[in-house]
Amino acid sequence: MATILLTGFEPFGGESVNPSWQAVQALDGVRLDDEVQIRAVQLPCSFAASLQVLQENLEHYHPVLVLCLGQAGGRTDLSFEKVAINHIDARIADNAGAQPIDQPVIAGGATAYFSTLPLKAMVAKLQQAGFAASISYTAGTFVCNQVFYGLMHLLQNQHKVRGGFLHIPYSPGQVKGKQLPSMPPELVTEALKLCLPVALQTEQDWLIAGGTLD
């Protein structure tokens, strides 16, 4: 039985929930088919501990695919990250009280890694099914980007399987009284069931236009 490893984060920044964990928790133990099972793991929102927990789970599960999720307050859709950068700049302290400024994730590491998931195919699948989805070109400079960069570094050098990062909007309960976009975590869970098989089965990503106009 092959394993897909999904990760979500614990709450941070004063929030009482983190929809990234709510969305993946519902899939822990779920089988995509007779050959693939999903395992969901919660990562601490801490620069010191996050990559350690990730690495332990990579070594424990030997997954065939890894997708880490994080909350991106203010975003409008399921945004699959294209690029992880070797840069940390924390606007607030993490849950362990650390606030590193202008430091690399891994000293001497490459400036950046691209996701190795077939992002165009995954986004197209979700859009066809009525979900709001897109490719993003920044995972920020906080623990989300650190985990994404650390993941790609580990996959590049050790585990040699595909991986990536998905940012999701606030949940509706987090934006009461504020005019901010949101998405129910149950919808995110449904979206994952649709796009994970695409990630497994698509060898060569689709060559369809995407991109930004900046």
Next chain:
Amino acid sequence: MATILLTGFEPFGGESVNPSWQAVQALDGVRLDDEVQIRAVQLPCSFAASLQVLQENLEHYHPVLVLCLGQAGGRTDLSFEKVAINHIDARIADNAGAQPIDQPVIAGGATAYFSTLPLKAMVAKLQQAGFAASISYTAGTFVCNQVFYGLMHLLQNQHKVRGGFLHIPYSPGQVKGKQLPSMPPELVTEALKLCLPVALQTEQDWLIAGGTLD
């Protein structure tokens, strides 16, 4: 059998669908319980024809409750309108080619009407169930506001039942490639099933804080 009348609009502004119609069409003929049935009607996006079609359906169905829906591109949630103003100012032509500027909906009518639905109770019900919902204080100056104002004018003077207006976000398919908020029409349909009974059963609206900080 009592009737709840729901209306949605035909597409406008270059769009090929209008999620306000998609959301209510799915409820046409649906019974809320043994005593109440929903009827869904599509309104033309035309200043000249919209109120006529609305009035004909009010006279045909004699509904116990009326909720008109419209698409509000860029909004983040289910926003129940509080106030309809006696003012039309069309930024683009409607579907019949008319573009009235700075005209009243009804000459000599009141400056504005407030919705007579229990908005606080309806929004609270939806928020508790995980939907993004709020009260809005402008229905704009296009056909949506015209229909809302015309509805409240008719209900005030003739039909004497409760009514209001609900603006909904774009559907995901309308915002592909744009970082704009959206909501699947199926979610809007589910939300209507939840909040329409509240509208029927709540005599006195809840006195809970809402409002804006402008």
Next chain:
Amino acid sequence: MATILLTGFEPFGGESVNPSWQAVQALDGVRLDDEVQIRAVQLPCSFAASLQVLQENLEHYHPVLVLCLGQAGGRTDLSFEKVAINHIDARIADNAGAQPIDQPVIAGGATAYFSTLPLKAMVAKLQQAGFAASISYTAGTFVCNQVFYGLMHLLQNQHKVRGGFLHIPYSPGQVKGKQLPSMPPELVTEALKLCLPVALQTEQDWLIAGGTLD
């Protein structure tokens, strides 16, 4: 010497400045020409005290024109309000600790008043000069709308001169570290110098398209 009365608010909601006061304070005592002088007054951000201070200044100065300004965090431009509603719904407490919910500004008053300023002409003048400006159709439900409604009620019934309300964006200093729109208060001051003469001199507002697409 005729007087134009401008008002701005004291800071609220945890802010240390209020750009609406910064923008008008710079014009206190300034003459537009040989016949018209500007007076700037700061209003308390308090439901109980705001209209009292406004009324005292109306009686003291007998202005020929009144424009009240307020900060609208998140807005992108100089937005001239079209409609004041007889409705208060405070999401947070005002500076005196009061948080009225679902109450009228003036019991038994009209549902709403429209601004009596030539908004289209004023906005056009500003846009031609390179400012971001528009007409807004909601002044919210907090002290800004209360002051606007109270002003229009007083002008309608007693003072018989033109008046209106202008919402302005955050100042740049208020949005550090947040991706929110802002405008330097000095720009707002320049804009006022341009559009106040238009307000004085335009008898009949221009019939040009504006409006929204909601």
Next chain:
Amino acid sequence: MATILLTGFEPFGGESVNPSWQAVQALDGVRLDDEVQIRAVQLPCSFAASLQVLQENLEHYHPVLVLCLGQAGGRTDLSFEKVAINHIDARIADNAGAQPIDQPVIAGGATAYFSTLPLKAMVAKLQQAGFAASISYTAGTFVCNQVFYGLMHLLQNQHKVRGGFLHIPYSPGQVKGKQLPSMPPELVTEALKLCLPVALQTEQDWLIAGGTLD
């Protein structure tokens, strides 16, 4: 006399102006002091031609500092780009009709380059002076990012001077009738006069918190 090279783009995407060119054109030939003169150059909005024109001007002027500017519709402030990625994905055709999809800027080049300007010091200087400014972590995937990546590649390998990229909001004239943030090009010009000396004089960037919360 040392030269600072500024670039802006020609209009694209259906616009009739490009504020990035308007802002730098006003500085062409201006001296910062007795030793440094600014030259402003317009780049074509074309993947095929943009880097060629940039390279010719680098070789012609041998600048001591290079800052390329581009319009980023929808952004709220002066956003200095941190990272250029080796990736092109054009959502629309460029001005020459080309629409490359998922291609590298430079085949075999590094995944990304970081800006070599002292971004924290420059942003702090601008914020202190009342400008809205921040660091951005994505320059997009269109010609702006291509020029930024190509610039950093040339500076890394040949010219060995500092360089970077600045995205600016729409001008007010571009957003009439739309609720989108904007900034007058004249303000951008003033901001450049303030932050270019900082870029020249700051050896080691300031270690102050910035970053995002994604």
